[in-house]
Amino acid sequence: MTQPTACVLIIGNEILSGKTQDTNLQFLGFELAKLGIRLEEARVVRDIPDAIVKALNECRAKYTYVFTTGGIGPTHDDITIECVAQAFGVPLELNETIVEMMKRSGRPINEARLKMARIPRGAALVENSASLPGFRIDNVFVFAGIPSIMRAMFVGAVPMLFKGTPILSASVDAYLREGDFAQALEELQRRHPDVEIGSYPFNRDGKLGAALVVRGTDRALLGRVIDEIVAIITALGGETKRS
Amino acid sequence: MTQPTACVLIIGNEILSGKTQDTNLQFLGFELAKLGIRLEEARVVRDIPDAIVKALNECRAKYTYVFTTGGIGPTHDDITIECVAQAFGVPLELNETIVEMMKRSGRPINEARLKMARIPRGAALVENSASLPGFRIDNVFVFAGIPSIMRAMFVGAVPMLFKGTPILSASVDAYLREGDFAQALEELQRRHPDVEIGSYPFNRDGKLGAALVVRGTDRALLGRVIDEIVAIITALGGETKRS
Numbered sequence: 499m500t501q502p503t504a505c506v507l508i509i510g511n512e513i514l515s516g517k518t519q520d521t522n523l524q525f526l527g528f529e530l531a532k533l534g535i536r537l538e539e540a541r542v543v544r545d546i547p548d549a550i551v552k553a554l555n556e557c558r559a560k561y562t563y564v565f566t567t568g569g570i571g572p573t574h575d576d577i578t579i580e581c582v583a584q585a586f587g588v589p590l591e592l593n594e595t596i597v598e599m600m601k602r603s604g605r606p607i608n609e610a611r612l613k614m615a616r617i618p619r620g621a622a623l624v625e626n627s628a629s630l631p632g633f634r635i636d637n638v639f640v641f642a643g644i645p646s647i648m649r650a651m652f653v654g655a656v657p658m659l660f661k662g663t664p665i666l667s668a669s670v671d672a673y674l675r676e677g678d679f680a681q682a683l684e685e686l687q688r689r690h691p692d693v694e695i696g697s698y699p700f701n702r703d704g705k706l707g708a709a710l711v712v713r714g715t716d717r718a719l720l721g722r723v724i725d726e727i728v729a730i731i732t733a734l735g736g737e738t739k740r741s
Numbered sequence: 742m743t744q745p746t747a748c749v750l751i752i753g754n755e756i757l758s759g760k761t762q763d764t765n766l767q768f769l770g771f772e773l774a775k776l777g778i779r780l781e782e783a784r785v786v787r788d789i790p791d792a793i794v795k796a797l798n799e800c801r802a803k804y805t806y807v808f809t810t811g812g813i814g815p816t817h818d819d820i821t822i823e824c825v826a827q828a829f830g831v832p833l834e835l836n837e838t839i840v841e842m843m844k845r846s847g848r849p850i851n852e853a854r855l856k857m858a859r860i861p862r863g864a865a866l867v868e869n870s871a872s873l874p875g876f877r878i879d880n881v882f883v884f885a886g887i888p889s890i891m892r893a894m895f896v897g898a899v900p901m902l903f904k905g906t907p908i909l910s911a912s913v914d915a916y917l918r919e920g921d922f923a924q925a926l927e928e929l930q931r932r933h934p935d936v937e938i939g940s941y942p943f944n945r946d947g948k949l950g951a952a953l954v955v956r957g958t959d960r961a962l963l964g965r966v967i968d969e970i971v972a973i974i975t976a977l978g979g980e981t982k983r984s
Binding site for chain 1: 754755756757758759760761762763764766767768769770771772774780781782783784785786787788792814815816817818819848849851852853854856857887889908910918919920921923924926927930937938939940941942944951954956
């Protein structure tokens with residue numbers, strides 16, 4: 499079975515200026531793996547129409563899904579929705595469901611707020627427990643940038659996604675320098691092409707080592723590869739700690 | 742004066758799988774702004790040669806500088822250096838300065854470690870206080886993924902960069918909903934095309950509001966725009982707090 503793929507398109511000057519630390523990418527990568535959807539790429543672009551439209555059109559042609567975050571509020575720097583419409587070549591249309599939700603909120607409906615009720619023709623709402631809906635158009639999901647709202651929108655979108663075989667991971671910490679075990683690890687990776695072995699060095703309280711992570715869809719195989727890693731590190735004189 | 746531009750290329754499955762929270766992008770965005778270099782884009786790609794080479798070639802043609810992070814260690818999943826060489830169409834060459842540094846470390850030199858001493862022909866070392874050097878080739882800087890080492894490499898690279906006019910920012914917190922002030926803020930942005938005004942909503946202990954951030958190169962102008970924002974929010978009945 500082919501796994502669905504995904505790209506995250508993070509929209510917002512605040513991420514590139516260093517003002518805001520993005521945390522949505524990590525959340526989406528983690529959750530998509532559980533659904534068997536492989537996150538292949540992420541891009542961060544500024545609030546510039548051409549940059550957004552071009553990145554969106556490139557990515558939606560390339561991956562099963564694109565998830566955008568950010569830029570769907572009422573202020574002048576929120577331009578994601580109109581850029582999505584432009585990328586698909588469709589007009590924006592006032593969505594009565596969203597207008598009704600706004601009315602129920604009791605806050606005054608003004609031109610700025612109505613901007614959030616205009617979505618591209620053909621889009622389906624992604625209702626959620628946290629805010630006004632996000633939406634899906636074709637293979638593109640348009641989410642908020644605020645993490646709590648983005649997460650609620652993702653939960654709302656899950657039933658709309660084709661799933662793959664969940665991508666599992668197992669890991670063990672090895673207290674050796676990477677240069678000491680790199681060759682043996684490469685041989686191990688060669689013997690197990692169906693898993694992906696990653697080595698992520700760390701320095702914990704002055705103790706150098708690496709987290710060795712095995713990813714794949716077969717839980718039993720992950721366990722066997724971890725056992726082999728433990729044997730390799732132990733034979734090289736290193737301690738290991740299963741995590 | 743035209744400001745130099747930059748792109749950050751984050752290389753590593755661990756960022757896309759959700760295993761690791763990237764923090765290098767925020768650091769680079771913040772530091773580059775201080776140097777007057779505008780970070781225009783970031784991409785995160787997996788440890789796949791084609792993906793890395795293609796992204797690197799696209800981005801280095803488009804921006805003044807590209808900074809890559811990750812994938813320069815000794816293990817099999819560290820493939821950034823060979824991909825950079827491939828993108829530039831140059832061979833890897835053993836760098837004697839790095840070999841000497843390795844010898845001085847006292848650790849055994851093996852094939853895996855020597856991988857870290859082979860850099861693309863024509864590259865210049867970026868020496869630093871934390872580790873073996875990173876390197877620069879043409880407009881591309883190749884840095885480690887471990888944040889402490891990446892930061893040290895950036896410090897080593899600063900003297901090699903063309904600077905622009907520092908991009909400054911000022912901000913004020915407004916305790917109103919974005920929909921209440923969006924129209925007035927848009928008019929303000931229109932009157933001040935030389936600054937970039939961003940609105941970033943927050944919910945702090947149940948109090949809703951937005952951080953209003955003004956960015957530009959003229960400190961006096963930033964101050965005047967912040968004053969105007971305070972006047973706007975106050976006239977709409979909202980509290981403000983300078984930050």
